[in-house]
Amino acid sequence: MYNHNFIALRMNQTAPKVSNKKNRIIKIAAKLFREKGYAATSMRDLAEQVGVEAASLYNHINSKAQILDEIIEKTVSQCTENLEEIESSNESYLKKIEGLIRFHTRMMIFQFEEYSVMVSEWMHLEPKKLANFAKQRKEYVRRMETIVQQGIAAGEIKPLMPYVVVLNILSSVRGLEFWHRSSKIHSAKKIEEHMVKHLLTGLTH
Amino acid sequence: MYNHNFIALRMNQTAPKVSNKKNRIIKIAAKLFREKGYAATSMRDLAEQVGVEAASLYNHINSKAQILDEIIEKTVSQCTENLEEIESSNESYLKKIEGLIRFHTRMMIFQFEEYSVMVSEWMHLEPKKLANFAKQRKEYVRRMETIVQQGIAAGEIKPLMPYVVVLNILSSVRGLEFWHRSSKIHSAKKIEEHMVKHLLTGLTH
DNA sequence: CCTACCGATCGGTAGG
DNA sequence: CCTACCGATCGGTAGG
Numbered sequence: 001m002y003n004h005n006f007i008a009l010r011m012n013q014t015a016p017k018v019s020n021k022k023n024r025i026i027k028i029a030a031k032l033f034r035e036k037g038y039a040a041t042s043m044r045d046l047a048e049q050v051g052v053e054a055a056s057l058y059n060h061i062n063s064k065a066q067i068l069d070e071i072i073e074k075t076v077s078q079c080t081e082n083l084e085e086i087e088s089s090n091e092s093y094l095k096k097i098e099g100l101i102r103f104h105t106r107m108m109i110f111q112f113e114e115y116s117v118m119v120s121e122w123m124h125l126e127p128k129k130l131a132n133f134a135k136q137r138k139e140y141v142r143r144m145e146t147i148v149q150q151g152i153a154a155g156e157i158k159p160l161m162p163y164v165v166v167l168n169i170l171s172s173v174r175g176l177e178f179w180h181r182s183s184k185i186h187s188a189k190k191i192e193e194h195m196v197k198h199l200l201t202g203l204t205h
Numbered sequence: 206m207y208n209h210n211f212i213a214l215r216m217n218q219t220a221p222k223v224s225n226k227k228n229r230i231i232k233i234a235a236k237l238f239r240e241k242g243y244a245a246t247s248m249r250d251l252a253e254q255v256g257v258e259a260a261s262l263y264n265h266i267n268s269k270a271q272i273l274d275e276i277i278e279k280t281v282s283q284c285t286e287n288l289e290e291i292e293s294s295n296e297s298y299l300k301k302i303e304g305l306i307r308f309h310t311r312m313m314i315f316q317f318e319e320y321s322v323m324v325s326e327w328m329h330l331e332p333k334k335l336a337n338f339a340k341q342r343k344e345y346v347r348r349m350e351t352i353v354q355q356g357i358a359a360g361e362i363k364p365l366m367p368y369v370v371v372l373n374i375l376s377s378v379r380g381l382e383f384w385h386r387s388s389k390i391h392s393a394k395k396i397e398e399h400m401v402k403h404l405l406t407g408l409t410h
Numbered sequence: 411c412c413t414a415c416c417g418a419t420c421g422g423t424a425g426g
Numbered sequence: 427c428c429t430a431c432c433g434a435t436c437g438g439t440a441g442g
C-alpha cells in the first residue's frame with residue numbers, strides 16, 4: 001500500500017489524490033474499530049472523526065464492510081510475506097521462531113490499529129471474506145507449527161505441542177494491545193527483547 | 206452463584222424457580238456474546254435462542270447491559286478469590302505462578318463462554334461498571350506482577366519485566382479460545398501441562 | 411408470557 | 427461534498 005503510493009507519487013503527481021482521502025478514512029476507521037469494536041462503530045462516528053457528513057464517506061468507500069475487509073487484507077498480506085521470507089531463510093528453526101516473535105511484536109507496536117483490528121474483529125467480515133480469512137489463518141498457524149515441529153525433530157526445541165506453542169506466541173503478542181494503551185513507559189525495543197526471552201527460554205534459570 | 210443456589214435449593218425448594226430462568230437467559234447470552242460480540246447480539250437474537258419473544262426477557266432481566274455486567278462480575282469474583290488463595294498459600298513463588306497458569310487455563314476451558322466474554326467484551330460495560338472493571342483488572346495484574354517480582358528477588362525466576370510475563374501468561378490463556386472452537390482433539394489436561402511447561406521453562410532445552 | 415408499539419439509530423441512496 | 431430521506435432494526439415499555 002505505502003509502496004504503491006510512493007511509486008504513484010513519483011510517476012503522476014495528481015493520481016494519489018482520491019486514494020489519499022480513502023486511506024485517511026480507512027486509517028481513522030481502524031482506530032475506531034479497535035477502540036469500540038466494528039459493530040459498535042457507526043458510519044456517523046467515522047464521518048465525525050473524518051470531518052464530513054456520513055453520506056460523503058460513500059464517495060470514497062463502498063460500504064462499512066469493505067473498510068474492515070481492506071484493513072484486514074492488507075495486514076494479512078504483510079504477515080504472509082514475512083512468513084515466506086522466514087521460511088526460505090537459512091536460519092536455525094529456533095532463530096526462525098525468534099524472527100516470528102519479533103515480527104509480530106513489531107506489527108503490534110508499529111501497526112497497532114490495523115493489527116489489533118485483524119486479530120479482534122475478523123469475525124465481523126462478510127461470510128465469503130470470513131471463510132477466506134479463516135482458511136488463511138489456519139494455513140498460517142499450520143506453517144508456524146511446522147517450523148516448531150522441525151525444531152523439535154532437530155533437537156533445537158524441547159518436545160511441546162506445536163499447536164500450544166504457536167498459540168501462546170501469537171496470543172502473547174496480542175496481549176501487547178493492553179500495554180500500548182497505557183503509554184510508553186517501556187521502550188518498544190525492551191518489550192521485544194523480553195517477549196523473546198520469556199517465550200523462548202521461560203521463567204526459570 | 207452456584208453455591209448460593211445449592212444452599213437455597215436445600216432450604217426452600219420453590220425459591221430458585223425465577224432465578225433458574227434468569228440464569229438460563231444469562232447462560233445463553235454469554236454464548237451469543239462470545240460468538241458474535243456484545244454489540245452485534247440483539248435482544249431478539251437472545252429471545253429466539255431462549256424460546257420467547259424479546260419483550261418477555263424483561264420479566265427476568267432489566268437490560269442488555271445488566272446481563273453483560275452479571276457475566277463479568279461473576280467471573281471477576283472467581284478470579285479474585287483464587288488469587289487470594291494463592292497469595293496466602295505457602296508455596297514457592299514459581300509454584301504460585303504455576304497455580305495461576307493452571308487456574309486461568311481451567312477457567313478458559315471449563316467456563317469458556319463467561320471467561321471469554323470477560324476478556325473480550327468488557328469494553329462494552331457501562332461507564333461506571335467499566336471504570337470499576339478497569340480498576341480491578343489493573344489491581345489483579347499488579348498483584349500477579351508482585352509475585353513475579355518476589356520470585357525474581359528470591360532467585361526462583363530469571364530477571365524479566367514482570368509486566369511482560371504477566372501479560373504473556375494471561376494472553377496465552379486467552380488464546381485457548383481459538384483451540385476450544387476446533388473441537389477437543391487434545392485433552393484439557395494435556396493442554397494445561399503444555400501451557401505450564403512452555404510459559405515456565407520456554408522452548409529451549 | 412404475548413401483541414403492539416415507541417423513539418432512536420443504523421447503513422446506505424437520490425439528487426443536486 | 428451536502429441535505430433530505432429510505433426501510434430496517436435496535437433496546438425497551440405499556441397493557442393485558
